[in-house]
Structure formats: structure tokens, C-alpha cells
Amino acid sequence: MKVYENTGNKDTRSGFGVGLAELGMSNPNVVALCADLTGSLKMDEFKANHPERFFQIGIAEANMIGIAAGMTIGGKIPFTGTFANFSTGRVYDQIRQSVAYSGKNVKICASHAGITLGEDGATHQILEDIGLMKMLPGMTVINTCDFNQTKAATLAIAEHNGPVYLRFGRPKVANFTPENQTFEIGKAIHLQDGTDVSIIATGHLVWEALEAAKTLNEAGISAEVINIHTIKPLDEEAIIASAKKTGAVVTAEEHNFLGGLGESVARTLAMHHPTPQEFVATQDTFGESGTPAQLMEKYGLSAASIVEKAKKVVKRKA
Amino acid sequence: MSTTQQLEDFVSQVRRDILRQVHQVNSGHPGGSLGCAEFFSVLYKEVLQTKKDFHMDGKDEDLFFLSNGHISPVFYSVLARTGYFPVEELNTFRKINSRLQGHPTTHEGLPGIRIASGSLGQGLSVAIGAASTKKLNKDTHLVYTLHGDGELQEGQNWEAIMYAGAKGVDNLIATVDYNKKQIDGSTEDVLPLGNLKAKFEAFGWDVLEVEQGNDVEAILQGLAEAKSRSGKQKPVVILLHTVMGNGVDFMMHTHAWHGKAPNDEQLVTGLSQNPETLGDY
Numbered sequence: 001m002k003v004y005e006n007t008g009n010k011d012t013r014s015g016f017g018v019g020l021a022e023l024g025m026s027n028p029n030v031v032a033l034c035a036d037l038t039g040s041l042k043m044d045e046f047k048a049n050h051p052e053r054f055f056q057i058g059i060a061e062a063n064m065i066g067i068a069a070g071m072t073i074g075g076k077i078p079f080t081g082t083f084a085n086f087s088t089g090r091v092y093d094q095i096r097q098s099v100a101y102s103g104k105n106v107k108i109c110a111s112h113a114g115i116t117l118g119e120d121g122a123t124h125q126i127l128e129d130i131g132l133m134k135m136l137p138g139m140t141v142i143n144t145c146d147f148n149q150t151k152a153a154t155l156a157i158a159e160h161n162g163p164v165y166l167r168f169g170r171p172k173v174a175n176f177t178p179e180n181q182t183f184e185i186g187k188a189i190h191l192q193d194g195t196d197v198s199i200i201a202t203g204h205l206v207w208e209a210l211e212a213a214k215t216l217n218e219a220g221i222s223a224e225v226i227n228i229h230t231i232k233p234l235d236e237e238a239i240i241a242s243a244k245k246t247g248a249v250v251t252a253e254e255h256n257f258l259g260g261l262g263e264s265v266a267r268t269l270a271m272h273h274p275t276p277q278e279f280v281a282t283q284d285t286f287g288e289s290g291t292p293a294q295l296m297e298k299y300g301l302s303a304a305s306i307v308e309k310a311k312k313v314v315k316r317k318a
Numbered sequence: 319m320s321t322t323q324q325l326e327d328f329v330s331q332v333r334r335d336i337l338r339q340v341h342q343v344n345s346g347h348p349g350g351s352l353g354c355a356e357f358f359s360v361l362y363k364e365v366l367q368t369k370k371d372f373h374m375d376g377k378d379e380d381l382f383f384l385s386n387g388h389i390s391p392v393f394y395s396v397l398a399r400t401g402y403f404p405v406e407e408l409n410t411f412r413k414i415n416s417r418l419q420g421h422p423t424t425h426e427g428l429p430g431i432r433i434a435s436g437s438l439g440q441g442l443s444v445a446i447g448a449a450s451t452k453k454l455n456k457d458t459h460l461v462y463t464l465h466g467d468g469e470l471q472e473g474q475n476w477e478a479i480m481y482a483g484a485k486g487v488d489n490l491i492a493t494v495d496y497n498k499k500q501i502d503g504s505t506e507d508v509l510p511l512g513n514l515k516a517k518f519e520a521f522g523w524d525v526l527e528v529e530q531g532n533d534v535e536a537i538l539q540g541l542a543e544a545k546s547r548s549g550k551q552k553p554v555v556i557l558l559h560t561v562m563g564n565g566v567d568f569m570m571h572t573h574a575w576h577g578k579a580p581n582d583e584q585l586v587t588g589l590s591q592n593p594e595t596l597g598d599y
Binding site: 031052053055057058060062063064065066067068069070071072073074075076078093094096097098101102103104 | 432454
């Protein structure tokens with residue numbers, strides 16, 4: 001098995017902040033908009049370096065999305081920043097009409113996604129945002145797994161012409177992907193080779209999937225691990241190839257099992273290579289207050305849950 | 319510079335286009351379209367400084383955003399008759415495979431449209447964004463908008479109004495189609511707007527009232543005055559007092575024709591009140 005080293009826990013939102021600051025220096029067309037969460041989104045450095053290109057909108061997310069859409073007219077590349085809940089559900093119609101349907105080059109950057117937002121509780125923990133965003137025609141949906149990958153994705157989406165939803169989180173998590181990696185939108189990353197089961201994970205669950213693969217290996221189950229950082233467009237080829245090889249799939253995400261990565265994978269497999277699949281995801285429920293670690297355990301989003309589902313799906317193989 | 323007669327002739331043709339578009343597909347919104355026929359005609363023929371060919375990025379030219387997208391018939395007529403696309407294309411309004419969707423959109427690539435509108439309350443935010451980009455680009459051209467008065471019931475407008483006032487977005491001239499009507503009845507009955515002038519002023523806007531919002535001369539003067547007030551740290555809004563359904567007697571002063579097409583007989587009557595001046599499509 002390949003060995004992945006955690007070079008030190010870091011938050012993915014800081015990867016976004018560092019990436020945005022770098023873009024500020026390299027791309028004069030990049031502008032940043034924030035709805036009163038500059039510190040939480042780690043946009044301070046961009047703001048300090050480029051005050052003329054930083055737009056404090058106030059607590060008015062609908063207006064922020066509309067302004068971002070308008071700023072593209074004349075060549076700017078707007079990056080909006082607020083929590084995932086306020087980046088999606090709160091402003092769905094603004095994104096739908098002014099950004100997606102209008103084909104505007106807006107980058108919707110969303111922190112504090114999922115249950116690991118923690119103590120603030122369910123009002124702030126959106127577990128439906130991937131579903132909301134992937135349903136919009138033309139929207140690219142990215143959910144990065146660690147600091148380095150989030151930074152790389154931030155740089156990459158500035159080069160992509162079209163609306164993007166970039167989802168990342170609040171807690172400090174393992175940082176294990178290469179520093180200064182090239183981020184390829186829509187390209188799955190093969191992390192472990194295996195023959196018995198494919199673990200297809202996104203976001204914070206990718207590291208958990210690697211941990212699970214080690215445990216499974218000790219139990220004599222060879223697990224393949226694939227990092228799907230781009231949920232749309234989905235790397236269907238990589239998923240189908242892996243399912244053909246292993247004949248069993250576990251998907252893992254910090255999101256409702258309705259509408260998330262798991263459903264996108266299930267649709268792909270149903271069409272091209274029907275395969276038994278288990279879902280590590282929240283089970284159509286809201287979250288609650290607690291520490292990120294407590295919540296991940298309680299809602300079945302841990303390495304242990306992946307191991308359990310992997311064993312289950314292996315038994316389901318014909 | 320057109321003469322008043324030339325502008326009025328243009329408006330007459332625009333009214334015919336509006337009636338014929340909605341009649342042909344038995345759907346669309348003639349009332350608000352007719353009420354704004356003079357505004358669109360003056361804006362596009364006399365005020366907007368635009369490039370000959372349409373460019374989505376709108377650099378170094380004035381921009382216009384229609385926020386109340388349901389009055390697409392007047393927008394399409396004026397765009398076609400000022401050269402954005404062939405006048406014959408008005409025949410495709412609301413039909414399958416058309417660029418002239420029920421509500422304006424960029425999606426089908428219709429020249430002249432820079433944002434989709436229809437779901438109300440979003441246009442002012444978009445215009446603020448475009449105006450902000452103009453400032454970053456050192457582009458001194460202006461951004462114009464039109465909003466329904468009932469549309470101001472949408473909360474996003476007030477986020478945008480607060481922002482534009484607070485941040486001094488002074489290259490923006492918004493216009494409110496102040497006809498005091500909406501689908502369910504008068505704004506007074508549905509949800510009173512209160513003192514709009516005082517509200518905009520409280521949010522830091524420079525407010526201009528045009529009492530004769532269906533008079534081409536008054537509109538021309540109002541837009542010129544608004545332009546002269548731009549660049550002074552405040553966004554400018556024109557409260558344009560219009561009559562819904564203007565120019566077709568049985569459609570005037572009522573909300574009944576907000577979203578209803580005339581039948582064959584009503585079309586004949588409406589057309590008889592508005593002579594063909596530039597040639598029907």
C-alpha cells in the first residue's frame with residue numbers, strides 16, 4: 001500500500017485563503033466579495049494586499065451573488081466568500097438565474113460546509129449543498145480534501161471559464177496531498193490500488209478512507225481509494241474502471257446521502273456497470289451541536305464507518 | 319438627435335410590436351410593456367452610448383439591465399428596432415427554439431441581453447456589480463436599470479439599495495416604473511410601497527421624479543438630469559410615473575392586462591390606435 005504522510009493538521013479554508021492571496025498577486029482580474037465573514041473565510045490577506053479589489057458586501061448574501069454576476073461583465077473574476085449554507089440554500093435563486101442560467105464566471109467559495117462546522121449546530125451545518133449545486137446546469141462542483149488541494153483548486157478555478165462551487169471546511173484536518181500540486185478539474189485521483197472494494201470519497205472523508213483502507217488491509221480486504229474532488233463534472237471513467245475491477249463500491253462524503261456524491265456514483269454505475277454500493281453519508285437528517293470529531297462519529301462519517309460499510313458491501317458481491 | 323415626432327412615431331411602432339407579439343402566442347405581458355414603451359424608446363434611441371456591435375463585456379459603453387424581465391415585449395421590440403437583431407425575429411417571441419424567451423436571457427445568445435431576468439428583485443445587484451467593474455476598469459460610462467414598482471417588494475432590492483447608497487455607486491441610474499399596479503391589483507392594495515422618494519433618500523440615493531413618464535420630452539429631460547447628477551457620490555434613481563397599458567385605451571389604468579394577451583378583435587382595436595410608422599415585422 002502507498003503511504004500517505006500527514007504533514008500537520010490544517011484547515012481547508014486556510015488553503016483557500018492562501019490560494020486567493022496568490023491569485024491576487026498573479027491575476028489582476030480576480031476580485032473578492034465577502035458577506036461579513038472575512039476572517040472566517042481567510043480572505044484577510046487578499047483584502048490587505050488589494051483593498052480596491054475587495055468588496056465587503058455586509059450581511060446580504062443575495063446582493064453579493066448578484067453583484068458578483070454583474071462584475072463579470074467587463075472581465076472581472078469574482079470569488080464570493082461566506083459559509084456554505086449562506087452560499088447555496090440562502091441564495092439558490094440568485095445563483096440559478098443571475099449566475100448559472102446567465103452563464104456568469106462567478107466562483108462561489110463556501111467554507112464551514114458539512115457537519116464539521118461543529119458547535120454552531122444545524123442552522124449553519126449544511127448537508128444539502130452538493131445536491132443543490134450539482135443540479136444547476138453548467139455548474140462545476142468541487143469539494144476538496146485538505147489544505148494543499150484546496151489551495152490548488154482555488155488557483156485552478158480562476159483559469160476555468162464558468163460558474164464554480166468550491167466547498168471546503170472549518171476544522172483542522174490531515175494535510176497529505178502534495179504541496180504545489182496541479183489541480184485538474186474533473187479528474188479523479190487514484191490514491192490506493194485494491195482488488196476487493198472501491199472506496200470513492202470526497203472532502204474530509206478522503207483521509208478517513210485512507211485510514212479505513214489500512215484497517216481493511218489488515219483484515220485481508222484490499223481496498224482501492226479514489227479521491228473525487230470534482231463531483232461535477234464527475235470522472236465517470238475512473239469510477240467505472242474501479243468498479244469493474246473490484247465489483248463493490250463504498251462512497252463517503254460529509255453530506256446527505258440524498259443528492260450527494262454517492263447518488264452521482266450510483267447513477268453512473270446504474271447506467272454503465274451496476275455494482276453493489278454502500279453509502280457513508282448522513283441519513284437524511286439535520287446535524288446538531290458538538291465537536292467535529294464527536295459529530296463525525298455520531299453521524300457515521302468516520303474511518304470506522306467506512307470499514308463497516310466496506311465489509312458489508314464485499315459480502316453483497318454475487 | 320430625433321425630433322419629438324420621430325420619437326413618437328417610433329413609440330407607436332413599438333406599441334404595435336408589443337401587441338402583435340403577445341397576441342400571436344396568446345401570452346406575455348402587454349400592460350407594463352406599453353407603460354414603458356416611451357422610456358425604452360428614449361433610452362435606446364437618445365441616451366445610451368453603445369457600440370455598434372454587441373459585446374457581452376460592455377467595456378467603454380453604457381449598459382442597461384432590465385430587472386422586471388416580464389416586460390420583455392417592449393425590450394425585444396426596441397432592441398430589434400435599434401439594430402441588435404432582425405426585426406423579423408419578433409415573430410419568434412415565446413415560441414419553441416427562439417432566442418426571444420418569455421423572459422430575457424443570455425442563454426440563447428440574443429444580442430442586447432447581458433443577464434437573465436424574470437425572477438424578480440435581482441437586477442439592481444447585477445447592475446451594481448457591473449458599475450463596480452466599470453470603476454475598476456476606469457470606464458466612465460454609466461449603468462442604467464429598470465425595475466417594476468411592485469418588484470420593490472422583493473427584499474434583495476433593499477440589500478442592493480442600501481449597498482449602492484452606502485458605497486456611493488454613483489455611476490448607476492436606476493429607474494422605477496412607478497405605475498402603482500401589480501398582478502393582483504394596485505400596489506396600494508397588495509402591499510403599499512409607502513413614500514418611495516423618502517425611502518430611497520434615507521438609503522443615500524439622489525431621487526428624481528418624472529411625473530409625465532409617458533411623455534418622450536419629459537423622459538428625455540429626466541434622463542439628462544439624472545446623468546448630470548451622476549458622479550457625485552450618490553446613486554441616482556428616477557421615479558418614473560407611468561400608466562400601465564399606455565396607448566391602448568382599454569388597457570390603460572388597470573392591472574387587468576398585466577399578463578394577458580388581447581384577442582383578435584382587441585388586437586385590431588389596439589392597432590387602430592397606434593399607426594404603423596416603421597413597418598410591421
